[in-house]
Amino acid sequence: MTRAVAAAMLMLVAVEIYAVVRLDRDDVLTVSAVMLAGALIAARFALRGEVAPASTATDADERGAALRRWVDRTETMIGWSEASRADWDGRLRPLLARQFELATGQRKARDARAFHATGQMLFGPELWQWVDPENVSRTGADEPGPGREALGEILRRLERV
Numbered sequence: 638m639t640r641a642v643a644a645a646m647l648m649l650v651a652v653e654i655y656a657v658v659r660l661d662r663d664d665v666l667t668v669s670a671v672m673l674a675g676a677l678i679a680a681r682f683a684l685r686g687e688v689a690p691a692s693t694a695t696d697a698d699e700r701g702a703a704l705r706r707w708v709d710r711t712e713t714m715i716g717w718s719e720a721s722r723a724d725w726d727g728r729l730r731p732l733l734a735r736q737f738e739l740a741t742g743q744r745k746a747r748d749a750r751a752f753h754a755t756g757q758m759l760f761g762p763e764l765w766q767w768v769d770p771e772n773v774s775r776t777g778a779d780e781p782g783p784g785r786e787a788l789g790e791i792l793r794r795l796e797r798v
Contacts, residue, residue: 641683645676718788722777725767733791734770740798745770759798764791 649672656665714732717724737756738744745752756765766772767783768791774780 641679642676645672645679648672649676715785715788718782719784720782722774722780722782725782726773726777729788730768730770730773733768733795736795737768740795759794760791764794767791 649669652668652672653665656668714729717728734745737759738752741755741759743752743755753765753769756769759765760768764787767787
């Protein structure tokens with residue numbers, strides 16, 4: 638495409654120089670217009686040839702792969718919620734606390750009291766203990782995690798915000 642446009646521009650300049658050298662100024666405008674129209678038509682056909690056909694199979698494969706990754710990630714998160722509290726504290730609690738900050742706009746670093754008050758209002762005391770980033774247990778390997786139901790309810794409440 639660039640070659641066709643460059644060649645057309647070079648021809649346009651050459652024809653204009655030739656018309657000026659001949660001292661036939663009446664033909665300069667006509668010849669320039671014809672050459673410019675030819676250059677534009679050549680560029681148009683060159684651009685039409687470069688359009689790649691849309692591959693629907695590739696798009697479907699990409700969507701399928703993305704869906705499989707999402708399902709795998711969701712199953713992993715559910716597994717963490719049903720495992721020990723150490724798994725919950727190390728993997729899910731940071732994700733949920735970050736989503737809580739993003740959804741409510743309350744940053745713990747800015748105002749810790751407002752952060753905790755908003756968490757208590759949104760989740761209630763039973764669920765807030767599983768989202769609160771400061772409620773990490775040091776002996777969580779022996780304690781059970783809250784389970785799938787608690788994770789589902791936390792995610793539902795985050796969606797409502």
